[in-house]
Amino acid sequence: MPESQPADRYAARGVSASKQEVHAATQALEAGLFPGAFCRILPDLLGGSEAHCLVMHSDGAGSKSAAYYLAWREGAPAALWRGLAQDALAMNLDDCACVGALGPFLVTNSIARNAHRIPGTVIAEIIAGYQDCCERLRAWGIACALAGGETADLGDLVRTLVVDATVIARLRREEVIDASRIAPGDVLVGFSSTGQAAWEDRPHSGIGANGLTSARHDLLAEVYRYYGETFAPETDPLLIYAGTHRLADPLPGDPRFTIASALTSPTRLYTPLIAALLAELPRGAVHGLIHCTGGGQDKIRRFGRPGNRYIKDAPFPVPPVFAAIRALSCAPWDEMYRTFNMGWRLEAAVEPAQVETCLRVAARCGIEARVVGRVEGGGPPQREVIIHTPDGPISLR
Amino acid sequence: MPESQPADRYAARGVSASKQEVHAATQALEAGLFPGAFCRILPDLLGGSEAHCLVMHSDGAGSKSAAYYLAWREGAPAALWRGLAQDALAMNLDDCACVGALGPFLVTNSIARNAHRIPGTVIAEIIAGYQDCCERLRAWGIACALAGGETADLGDLVRTLVVDATVIARLRREEVIDASRIAPGDVLVGFSSTGQAAWEDRPHSGIGANGLTSARHDLLAEVYRYYGETFAPETDPLLIYAGTHRLADPLPGDPRFTIASALTSPTRLYTPLIAALLAELPRGAVHGLIHCTGGGQDKIRRFGRPGNRYIKDAPFPVPPVFAAIRALSCAPWDEMYRTFNMGWRLEAAVEPAQVETCLRVAARCGIEARVVGRVEGGGPPQREVIIHTPDGPISLR
Numbered sequence: 001m002p003e004s005q006p007a008d009r010y011a012a013r014g015v016s017a018s019k020q021e022v023h024a025a026t027q028a029l030e031a032g033l034f035p036g037a038f039c040r041i042l043p044d045l046l047g048g049s050e051a052h053c054l055v056m057h058s059d060g061a062g063s064k065s066a067a068y069y070l071a072w073r074e075g076a077p078a079a080l081w082r083g084l085a086q087d088a089l090a091m092n093l094d095d096c097a098c099v100g101a102l103g104p105f106l107v108t109n110s111i112a113r114n115a116h117r118i119p120g121t122v123i124a125e126i127i128a129g130y131q132d133c134c135e136r137l138r139a140w141g142i143a144c145a146l147a148g149g150e151t152a153d154l155g156d157l158v159r160t161l162v163v164d165a166t167v168i169a170r171l172r173r174e175e176v177i178d179a180s181r182i183a184p185g186d187v188l189v190g191f192s193s194t195g196q197a198a199w200e201d202r203p204h205s206g207i208g209a210n211g212l213t214s215a216r217h218d219l220l221a222e223v224y225r226y227y228g229e230t231f232a233p234e235t236d237p238l239l240i241y242a243g244t245h246r247l248a249d250p251l252p253g254d255p256r257f258t259i260a261s262a263l264t265s266p267t268r269l270y271t272p273l274i275a276a277l278l279a280e281l282p283r284g285a286v287h288g289l290i291h292c293t294g295g296g297q298d299k300i301r302r303f304g305r306p307g308n309r310y311i312k313d314a315p316f317p318v319p320p321v322f323a324a325i326r327a328l329s330c331a332p333w334d335e336m337y338r339t340f341n342m343g344w345r346l347e348a349a350v351e352p353a354q355v356e357t358c359l360r361v362a363a364r365c366g367i368e369a370r371v372v373g374r375v376e377g378g379g380p381p382q383r384e385v386i387i388h389t390p391d392g393p394i395s396l397r
Numbered sequence: 398m399p400e401s402q403p404a405d406r407y408a409a410r411g412v413s414a415s416k417q418e419v420h421a422a423t424q425a426l427e428a429g430l431f432p433g434a435f436c437r438i439l440p441d442l443l444g445g446s447e448a449h450c451l452v453m454h455s456d457g458a459g460s461k462s463a464a465y466y467l468a469w470r471e472g473a474p475a476a477l478w479r480g481l482a483q484d485a486l487a488m489n490l491d492d493c494a495c496v497g498a499l500g501p502f503l504v505t506n507s508i509a510r511n512a513h514r515i516p517g518t519v520i521a522e523i524i525a526g527y528q529d530c531c532e533r534l535r536a537w538g539i540a541c542a543l544a545g546g547e548t549a550d551l552g553d554l555v556r557t558l559v560v561d562a563t564v565i566a567r568l569r570r571e572e573v574i575d576a577s578r579i580a581p582g583d584v585l586v587g588f589s590s591t592g593q594a595a596w597e598d599r600p601h602s603g604i605g606a607n608g609l610t611s612a613r614h615d616l617l618a619e620v621y622r623y624y625g626e627t628f629a630p631e632t633d634p635l636l637i638y639a640g641t642h643r644l645a646d647p648l649p650g651d652p653r654f655t656i657a658s659a660l661t662s663p664t665r666l667y668t669p670l671i672a673a674l675l676a677e678l679p680r681g682a683v684h685g686l687i688h689c690t691g692g693g694q695d696k697i698r699r700f701g702r703p704g705n706r707y708i709k710d711a712p713f714p715v716p717p718v719f720a721a722i723r724a725l726s727c728a729p730w731d732e733m734y735r736t737f738n739m740g741w742r743l744e745a746a747v748e749p750a751q752v753e754t755c756l757r758v759a760a761r762c763g764i765e766a767r768v769v770g771r772v773e774g775g776g777p778p779q780r781e782v783i784i785h786t787p788d789g790p791i792s793l794r
Contacts, residue, residue, distance in 0.1 A: 013552070040545050045501045046451075046567040047444035054443075056544040058505040058563060063553045104442045108455040110507065110561050116631035147453040148437045150561075155410070155629030156460045156610055157559050162551065164507050166455060166563035170443040213553055232552030234513035 013213055013235050033173070036180025036303060038098040038289065044170060053173050055101045060110075060164030061087035064212040066230045067263040069117075069160045070220070073227065074247050076260065078125050083266035085109070085129030087209045088165040090267035091293065093137075093144070094346065097274040098289040100177040101169040103142050107134070109149035113161040117229055123151050126163060133269070140199050140272035159229045179288035182304030182349040182375060186287050188312060189358045190344035190372035193268055194319045198366040205257050205265035206319035210293050211339040212263070215321075218329040219243040219259055243328045252327070253320030262321040270346045273365045277348070280357050288349040297337040298385050298396045300347065306381045312373035313388045316343030333389035334396060349375060410610055410632050430570070433577025433700060435495040435686065441567060450570050452498045457507075457561030458484035461609040463627045464660040466514075466557045467617070470624065471644050473657065475522050480663035482506070482526030484606045485562040487664035488690065490534075490541070491743065494671040495686040497574040498566040500539050504531070506546035510558040514626055520548050523560060530666070537596050537669035556626045576685035579701030579746040579772060583684050585709060586755045587741035587769035590665055591716050595763040602654050602662035603716035607690050608736040609660070612718075615726040616640040616656055640725045649724070650717030659718045667743045670762045674745070677754050685746040694734040695782050695793045697744065703778045709770035710785045713740030730786035731793060746772060 032040040033053055044052040061084050068076075068084050093105060109130055111123060127149070134144040144167075194206040207215065217231070217240060224230070224241045231240050247260035257265070274289060290300045300310050318326075322340050325331075336342060348358060355371060362369035385396040429437040430450055441449040458481050465473075465481050490502060506527055508520060524546070531541040541564075591603040604612065614628070614637060621627070621638040628637050644657035654662070671686060687697045697707050715723075719737050722728075733739060745755060752768060759766035782793040 042503070042542070042544055044444075045503060045540070045542060046565065047441075047446070047449075049444070052444075054503065054544070056503050056505055056563075056565070058507040058545065058547045060507070060509075060547070060549065062549055063551055066553050106439070106442055106451065106453050106565070108453055108563050110455040110457070110563070112457075112509075112559050112561075114629055114631070116629055143442070145439065145442060147439055147451070148455065150455045150457070152457065152459055154460055154559065155632065156463050156613075156627060157556055159554055159556060162509050162554050162559060164509075164547075164561065166453075166505050166507070168443065168453070168503070168565055216553075230553060232511055232513055234511070235552065 013217065013239050034176055034178045037176060037178045038291065038303065039095050041099060041176060047170065051172055052170050053176065054168060054170050055096050055099055056166070056168040057092050057095050058164060058166040059088070059091040059095065060162065061091070061209050062212060063216070064209050065161050065163055067212060067216050069230060070224060070227060071247055071260040071264055078121050080264060081122050081125040082129030082132055083264055084163050085126050086133050086266035086269065088163050089130065089133050090269045091209050092165050092167040093269065093271045094291045096167060096169050097271045098177065098291045100175045100278065101171045102271070102275045102278065103144060103169055105144040105167045105169045106147045107144060107165055107167050108147050110164045110166070111149070111151040111161060112154045112158045113151065114155040114158045115153045116155050118161045136199055137269065137271065141275060142271050177286055177289055179290065179303035180305070182288040182308060184308065184375050184377035186349040186375040187352050187355050187371055188310065188373040188375065189348045189350060189355060189369055190316060191270065191273060191346040191362055192316060192368040193341050193343060193345040195368055196366060197268060199269070199272055203256060204268055205251070205262035205321040206341065206343060207263060207265050207321050208267045208293060208341050208345050210296065214329065214339055215263060215325050217242055218325050219245050219263070220247070221245055251320050252324045268345060273362060273367055276361045276365060277358060280361055281354050285351050285354045286348055290347050292341045292345050292347060295338060296340050297342055297387055301383045301385045301396060304349070304375070304383060306383065307377050307379050308383045309376045309379035310373060310383070310385045311376055312386065314370065315372050315387060316370065318390060319343050333391060334394050337387050337389070338396065344372065347372060410614065410636050431573055431575045434573060434575045435688065435700065436492050438496060438573060444567065448569055449567050450573065451565060451567050452493050452496055453563065453565040454489050454492050455561060455563040456488040456492065457559065458488070458606050459609060460613070461606050462558050462560055464609060464613050466627060467621060467624060468644055468657040468661055475518050477661060478519050478522040479526030479529055480661055481560050482523050483530050483663035483666065485560050486527065486530050487666045488606050489562050489564040490666060490668045491688045493564060493566050494668045495574065495688045497572045497675065498568045499668070499672045499675065500541060500566055502541040502564045502566045503544045504541060505544050505563045507561045507563070508546070508548040508558060509551045509555045510548065511552040511555050512550045513552050515558045533596055534666065534668065538672060539668050574683055574686055576687065576700035577702070579685040579705060581705065581772050581774035583746040583772040584749050584752050584768055585707065585770040585772065586745045586747060586752060586766055587713060588667065588670060588743040588759055589713060589765040590738050590740060590742040592765055593763060594665060596666070596669055600653060601665055602648070602659035602718040603738065603740060604660060604662050604718050605664045605690060605738055605742050607693070611726065611736055612660060612722050614639055615722050616642050616660070617644070618642055648717050649721045665742060670759060670764055673758045673762060674755060677758055678751050682748050682751045683745055687744045689738045689742050689744060692735060693737050694739055694784055698780045698782045698793060701746070701772065701780060703780065704774050704776050705780045706773045706776035707770060707780070707782045708773055709783065711767065712769050712784060713767065715787060716740050730788060731791050734784050734786070735793065741769065744769060
């Protein structure tokens with residue numbers, strides 16, 4: 001079973017992409033008001049309004065902070081760290097926006113650092129990054145306020161630093177996008193994770209905040225083992241910085257990026273695009289919005305009607321950063337499409353009549369969009385994803 | 398300056414008790430609706446009610462997880478880990494309750510683990526711990542719902558695990574307890590962190606979730622250096638597990654506890670007591686509630702009128718767990734009272750006429766209370782705390 005080796009390789013690095021055991025631990029939690037929605041949706045327990053509901057969400061930048069750390073230790077200015085706040089925010093806001101929550105958002109940040117390694121200047125840049133993002137979002141009509149946060153000195157627990165955020169928003173129940181409505185006949189529109197959106201100041205490599213453990217160790221050369229604080233010592237040394245690149249190397253296939261800038265490209269904020277889409281499309285026309293984070297292009301399989309087959313036969317070309325990772329990891333395509341967004345970190349399942357509006361709104365936002373596929377029936381109850389990779393179609397189920 | 402050495406010792410372990418540099422980084426954030434309140438209080442940005450406000454708070458169990466880890470690796474059952482959820486919850490809920498927020502509380506948990514060290518069974522126990530706490534609080538009239546959470550496999554960042562929580566609650570603005578009202582003439586009532594509250598199933602050592610890095614390294618013997626995953630390798634080895642105790646040793650002065658059970662005694666939840674106090678006292682009679690966490694008995698110095706002198710001349714006797722730490726660390730009293738709660742993790746500044754009600758309500762809750770001191774004027778603008786330690790009075794300013 002050669003296909004299983006890279007998954008083992010991922011697990012050997014202490015990362016379980018599917019996290020079954022964690023899902024088992026949380027399955028007892030209530031499903032919320034809309035069990036098939038992209039995020040758990042709660043009654044308005046704060047305001048008590050029957051017409052409203054709440055979405056409260058915690059997530060973080062994950063191991064991407066280790067990529068920032070390496071780049072910073074190798075000479076990048078401290079301001080680079082601002083991007084890490086955007087990573088943590090995007091992982092939360094874009095999840096919330098996928099159920100139709102468009103703010104006002106309240107945000108808390110939670111930073112755990114090893115003060116031996118991470119000085120206050122870095123913390124100041126990350127907090128400034130949160131403020132930058134909130135200001136930029138406000139300019140695009142998304143209200144986002146920093147409610148507070150905590151920076152804890154936890155060198156006994158943390159090798160470098162962990163950056164997490166929690167957001168909450170309230171929305172009208174009638175405005176909830178309930179991904180359980182994704183049905184045969186829908187068109188899948190993908191929104192590029194590369195390029196430069198209207199609210200961004202530079203091009204993005206396409207990387208998000210998932211798969212960064214693999215990306216870092218598969219791309220970077222063993223010289224970076226010098227930074228012992230950037231990996232778990234329990235991991236098989238053969239899997240640590242097992243690539244060939246230096247941080248300053250140009251990214252193969254796209255010399256606008258270095259390996260460092262490709263790895264630390266801050267996760268795109270899709271929330272302004274989602275707000276623009278929902279403002280133009282008739283209510284109910286968006287059957288589902290999927291934030292392709294953990295699980296990548298397989299994420300949609302958790303949502304929609306039983307038996308749905310998600311046929312993605314016109315994916316975006318593989319962005320250079322993911323091609324570079326694959327060139328060194330030799331990971332099979334199913335592993336790549338399950339770990340990374342592979343070109344679009346947001347997809348919408350819409351009625352065919354709405355495709356043109358989706359493409360037009362995306363173009364106005366500076367984001368490339370395309371029909372990546374469609375929804376058919378006849379699949380297994382737990383649904384199926386078929387992706388046409390550069391080497392032909394694969395089935396995820 | 399022998400007094401400064403233990404502070405250096407603390408800093409050498411990578412923990413800055415005062416975190417000036419972090420405070421500098423966050424000072425640009427807005428002060429909120431009640432700048433002198435114990436927590437930042439925001440307008441009701443979710444519901445838009447002028448009569449209401451929000452408190453949203455993130456904090457965690459900090460390095461206490463390393464104490465649980467050691468106890469578990471040395472044979473404690475996995476169910477021990479449930480207490481860690483209470484630690485994270487208490488650090489959040491009791492802060493919120495100190496401004497008068499009594500729920501409903503919405504909670505998210507955020508766990509970062511090294512999957513090489515922390516199996517799914519541990520995560521399941523921690524999540525069960527959150528559910529246990531929410532149920533117990535509900536029985537005491539505190540509504541607390543788990544809105545969701547995230548468990549991230551971050552072995553490249555985390556040695557064992559980090560457990561954080563975020564809570565949000567809404568309250569009427571007229572019900573906010575604004576600690577800026579603490580004024581000369583007020584009486585300081587302390588509420589014990591030891592003993593067994595009516596909602597607890599066993600006695601507490603008094604330890605909270607602050608100072609645990611010191612507590613662990615000062616109490617435990619060097620044999621625990623075997624667990625290299627429980628400390629920062631950058632720390633001076635002389636400061637690592639520099640004590641004399643085994644985990645199974647009886648706690649000196651209180652053989653009901655072992656060193657392990659004293660260190661992992663879950664942080665008391667004071668929220669039901671605060672709810673009972675606020676239900677019985679006339680509105681406005683509580684000028685301030687102080688959760689004595691980071692900063693310990695010096696925390697109150699950040700609050701109240703300029704020039705206040707907080708004279709704590711009748712503190713609780715030093716609980717055995719803190720006496721044991723001091724016996725080995727030889728830390729001066731000012732360091733002890735700044736790092737640990739030293740016997741009461743909650744204090745109220747009330748009008749003298751309300752003292753009797755405070756003591757009566759606390760007794761009903763099974764929590765010992767006493768007048769620990771009073772508020773006088775004539776201090777420096779930035780306020781002063783005077784504590785009568787076993788070796789005489791000390792001044793913190």
